[in-house]
Each structure stands twice: as C-alpha cells, then as structure tokens.
Amino acid sequence: MNLVEKIIERAKSNKQRIVLPEATEERTLRAADRVLADDVADLILIGNPDEIHSLAKQWGLTNIDKATLIDPENNPKSEEYAQLLTELRKKKGMTIEKARELVKNPLYLGCMIIKTEGADGQISGALSTTGDTLRPALQIIKCAPGISCVSGAMLLITDKPQYGEEGILVMGDVAVTPMPDASQLAQIAVCTAQTAKSVAGFEEPRVAMLSFSTKGSASHEVVDKVVEATRLAKEMDPELQIDGELQADASLVPSVGEKKAPGSKIAGRANVLVVPCLEVGNISYKLVERLGGATALGPILQGIARPVNDLSRGCSVDDIYKMVAITACQAMDAKK
Structure with a gap:
C-alpha cells in the first residue's frame, strides 16, 4: 500500500466532516461524488441545493444526496453565525450588518460551521485565491495554541x-x-x-x-x-x-x-x-x-486550529479527492 492509499484508508477509518464551499464548481462536485462513493469523509457542500442537484444530474453524479447541503442565502443559522462573527471581530470594527453579509460568503460560512463544531475541516481554492481561503480561517478559527504563523x-x-x-x-x-x-x-x-x-x-x-x-x-x-x-x-x-x-x-x-x-x-x-x-x-x-x-503532494496548510486547506486553481478532481483525505487526517490529529 503506497502513501496515498494509506492516507485514504486512515481517513476512512475515522470519518471526518469536511466542508467544500465551492460546491457548484465542476471539479469540486465530481471529487465530492468520488469521496462520498468511497466513504472517505462526510461532506458538507455549500451552494444552492437546486443548482447542486441539477449539476449532479447533468454530470451523472449519483452520490451527492449523501452529502449535507447548505444554502448560504437561506441558512437557518445565519443570524446565529452573524452574532458570533460580530463578537469575534468586534475589536476590529465588525458590525452586525457586515457580519450578516459575510456569513453568506461560502468561505466565511464554512469557517463558522467549523467554529461552532459542525464540521472538522475545509478545502477551497479551485475558484478562490489563497488569500481568500486563509482570511476567514485566521479571523474565525485562528491559529493553533502556541502558533502565530501559518x-x-x-x-x-x-x-x-x-x-x-x-x-x-x-x-x-x-x-x-x-x-x-x-x-x-x-x-x-x-x-x-x-x-x-x-x-x-x-x-x-x-x-x-x-x-x-x-x-x-x-x-x-x-x-x-x-x-x-x-x-x-x-x-x-x-x-x-x-x-x-x-x-x-x-x-x-x-x-x-x-x-x-x-x-x-x-x-x-x-x-x-x-x-x-x-x-x-x-x-x-x-x-x-x-x-x-x-x-x-500539497501544499498542506498547517498552524490553523482546525485544518483549512488551499487548492491550486489549476487543480484536478484527483487533487481535490486526495486533499479531502489529507484534511481528514489533520482533523483527527487536531482533536487529540
């Protein structure tokens, strides 16, 4: 068994909840279908559910129903998350109005789900820059104890x-x-x-x-x-x-x-x-x-209290699949 196979098997042995905030992006959704088919992780997909289901049907993806789908525009926890984000960032001038807008942003929403212990890790970058991936992670999840740099x-x-x-x-x-x-x-x-x-x-x-x-x-x-x-x-x-x-x-x-x-x-x-x-x-x-x-294989981001990983915008379906398994392994360790 090679290293990648070992990582995938380790992820399967203790399934973690991984957020994919770019769920309407084709490579991401195809990778999600593979992850769910192989039982590598439990997935939370952020995006309009109707659009996700439509794209899954269009691309012949049959496992997406196994994921939890969260619509950022119609999320029953939006106000709870906005209140918490305001509290977390009040020293930086965060207002409730700004927070209500930010929690509709899938990258911020995913980090709020992790912060409130609804998920264990997040992966983005197929559409987003590294800065956009890291900013909400550092503002909401923050660095691990004793660590100040990612x-x-x-x-x-x-x-x-x-x-x-x-x-x-x-x-x-x-x-x-x-x-x-x-x-x-x-x-x-x-x-x-x-x-x-x-x-x-x-x-x-x-x-x-x-x-x-x-x-x-x-x-x-x-x-x-x-x-x-x-x-x-x-x-x-x-x-x-x-x-x-x-x-x-x-x-x-x-x-x-x-x-x-x-x-x-x-x-x-x-x-x-x-x-x-x-x-x-x-x-x-x-x-x-x-x-x-x-x-x-990588890069694998480290130093954040809960794993948030960044993909290259040129990533493949296979890259995303592997990164889900890698993030799951990091999440297991973060809980120790």
Missing part, C-alpha cells in the same frame, strides 16, 4: 528508499511565510513534524533545519537564524527530534552526516526538512519534482 508542508514521494522514510520526506514551509524569523521558523519546524505524523504517518519525525552551513562551517546571520530557530523549537517541543544547522546532503546521506556532524542523531537520517525561507522551499520542491521525478 505555513505549508509538501509531501515528497521519491523512488529513493534510502532517504527519509522509505523514500518519503516532508518539507516546510513551501507556501505561505516568505521570510520567517527565528520564532516563526521554530513554529514551522514543530508544525511540519506534526504534519509528518498526522498525514504521512511517521511514527518518529526527525527534523533537519536546513542551511548552507553544517555546524558552524559557515558564518552568516541567516545561519544564526536557523541555529536560534532550532533552539526555540526544542523549547516548544522538548520531545521533538531536531538538529541544525545542517546542509541538505548532511541531513540525508549517512556517510556525509557522520563526517560533517558527528554525533548528531538527525544527520543522515532526517525525514522532515525545514528550509530557512519560502523562496528556498518553493524552488527546492519544484526542482525535486521536475528533475528528480518525485511526486509532490
């Missing part, structure tokens, strides 16, 4: 079993925070290790804090940031297996790790890679994907 992890599935966890690695941040400071980088490390557990199923995340230096081989303020982030991550999670600063080869190749970082428990054995900035992460995973032939 980041994105990528699962890298390679044909090189000698690296990572039988060829699988988790890399962060590849999607959100352009230039994290030491505190933010520490949070990214802790969150990426958690994603490695909840989504990739790693029993023992081993985190390498990457740099162009290994254990003082070079001196620069950006190296100092990685060293400080490593220290802070250890304070945040004393049980976390983490080391840095390490170069990429020292983190992955045992012989190189032993030579460059003798005595390190992570060098040569890392399965989680944390890069010093978004630029490095985005470039790195795309090079590994295109030149190295790796399969990249």
